[in-house]
Amino acid sequence: MTNKRSILIFVFVLFLLACTGRNKTVEIAVEPGWMVEVDDSLILDERMFCSETETEKRMLSMGLVDIGKLDRRIKVKLVYATPDNFTGKVLYRELRKAYMRPLVAEKLIRAQDLLENIRTGWQIVVYDAARPMSVQREMWELVKGTPRHIFVSNPGRGGGLHNYGLAVDVTLCDSSGGFPDMGSAFDYFGEEARGDKEEELVIRGKITPEAFENRQLLRKVMTEAGFIALGSEWWHFNALPRREVIGKWERIE
Structure with a gap:
């Protein structure tokens, strides 16, 4: 479970970097309800993405x-x-x-x-x-x-x-x-x-x-x-x- 969580968070950080530009500092603010653990999965709420x-x-x-x-x-x-x-x-x-x-x-x-x-x-x-x-x-x-x-x-x-x-x-x-x-x-x-x-x-x-x-x-x-x-x-x-x-x-x- 830990490995899955790490991989998903790493992918998300890469996504943020793509949205904000490579030379910009990325601040990640996780709000309640954004990450929900169900069974053996980590679900990322759509609000975490830059759309x-x-x-x-x-x-x-x-x-x-x-x-x-x-x-x-x-x-x-x-x-x-x-x-x-x-x-x-x-x-x-x-x-x-x-x-x-x-x-x-x-x-x-x-x-x-x-x-x-x-x-x-x-x-x-x-x-x-x-x-x-x-x-x-x-x-x-x-x-x-x-x-x-x-x-x-x-x-x-x-x-x-x-x-x-x-x-x-x-x-x-x-x-x-x-x-x-x-x-x-x-x-x-x-x-x-x-x-x-x-x-x-x-x-x-x-x-x-x-x-x-x-x-x-x-x-x-x-x-x-x-x-x-x-x-x-x-x-x-x-x-x-x-x-x-x-x-x-x-x-x-």
Whole structure:
């Protein structure tokens, strides 16, 4: 078994060298689930190889960039690539990275710089970035006609700025790798998620003073970097005003 494992890993390293170029240093980062031992075999997950899905290729052809490659300080946890979201199912079946317009990436990196100047070792975590319209339509079908529809942009009205690669959903990660109290979970459909009523929410005991402080910190670094906060969701930030985007920028279908 050891010999088989060594041979497969050696072959994989040669493959990486071919992908990255002979004179470049290769860093191998193995994530949980990439190597799975079954019986007497070693299976290498497809994500270990330097290829993109068709959706990712389309985004790259539109000029979008992968924030994970541009700045490793910024963590990525794509919620919709897992079933742990408000729909209870995987929506990003061909999306494994956080793509966005270059101007969004530039602002996000600036926000990370500002965060580090205030809280050493803290990081921005991306929950969502560019979102195909096909996924937006799936979301809308689940909430239309319900009170939750106010939290999901209507595809019939142009969708939201996620569908143009011009919005991000983010949170904070502290220096120990933990997630500080933000007052509500991501995609929480309730008043505790609102960023425009926080003082009232603290007074009523709906969110803690610590959560209020953490939200203020997140909003401070994001807005100083050039983002526009969304009042109904503490995690959502647009890179441009909606009026400058709909009908003027290319949508991600």
